[in-house]
Structure formats: structure tokens, C-alpha cells
Amino acid sequence: MGRTFTCSFLGALGLLSFVFTGTSAQTRCLDEKAAAEAGPVLVGAFTKQCAADGSYETTQCHGSTGYCYCARPDTGEVFQETAYRAWQGPQHDCTSYWSTGLQTRCLDEKAAAEAGPMLVGAFTKQCAADGSYETTQCHGSTGYCYCARPDTGEVFQETAYRAWQGPQHDCASYWTGQGLSLTDAEPTLATGLEWLNMNVVQPRPTNSE
16 A cells, blocks of 8 residues: 556557647647656557657657658647658658648548448538538537537537537637547447547437437
């Protein structure tokens, strides 16, 4: 009793995805790096590189695989489609890809959904004129709408409302204050395509519905 231990999973922080609440992007990378360095060295672990200001480098290289990727400076998320061998050099401008390259994601997802088999209850995200995700996303099968991130299309389940009720939040700006406090929602009755591609949860019914 009263003893503390260093958990072995700390050394694998580079392989896991963590949600931070109340922590600025400038310290997230440094916190992850410090935790990884404090734990045991794991073969193949991917420790993200930090910029001088503490944010994530927009180019992230994996020492074990030799691959580099463009990445988001606020979360460290890497874009798999930008992968390249370090000796080959990048095919994209990683300093801006995280903000401009994302604008094709929604259109790519939409095209893939339209080209595939029609699934009952599938949730295809709506795209804005510039190719980014609409900040208001409505599910035609359930009748629910949500505020969403324009860069990833991830919806905020706490903002769910029936389309006929109208929104309770300003979806155009809601996402700007939520980027570092998202939590993964549990899947309920979502279809395989809906949960795998869209990461959306249908709100649980209440007595008033």
C-alpha cells in the first residue's frame, strides 16, 4: 500500500491515441514525449517529435519503419496517405497539408460511399463547397443532427437534436472550443459502415421522446 509503479504501457504512447482535456496543444506533445522517455524502451514505439513551441512537428518520422508523414500540429495525428521514405523526400508540403489537404477528405469519403453498396442506416457526411465537412451533419435515417468538426467530420454527440427541433448550439463555431476535450463515444445500434467510417453514436432515447 502507498507504493507507486511505472506502468509499462507508458513506453508505447506513440502507438496509442490519447484524449487530453484542458491541456493546450503546446504541451500535449511535450507531455507525451516525457511520458515515453520515462517508461521502458519498446521496440517499434513511435514517439512524436515536438516543435520549438511545444506543438507537434508537421512532419513526423518513425525511426523504426523509416517512413515519414505529414501531421497535424495540434494533435500529432499523421496522414497515412502522405507516407514516404525519409530518403525519398515528401510529396506534399507538410507545413500546410494539415489545413489544406483535409479539404479533400469529405469528398473522398462521399465518393467511396456512393461507389459502394447501399447500406440501410449508413451515415454519409455532407461536404461544404470547399470540400471540407459541413459543421452541421444530419443523419437521414435517424433524423438527428449534430455539430461537427470541419476538418475531420467527427460529430459532437452532446449536440444531438432532432432536425425539426432546431440546433441548441452554433455549429459554425462550436467545434473551435471542443478540439481538446473530445471523448470516444460508445457504439450502440450503428451499422458497421456508420461506426467504422463515421464514428457516430445515436443518442439514447429519453422518456420525453
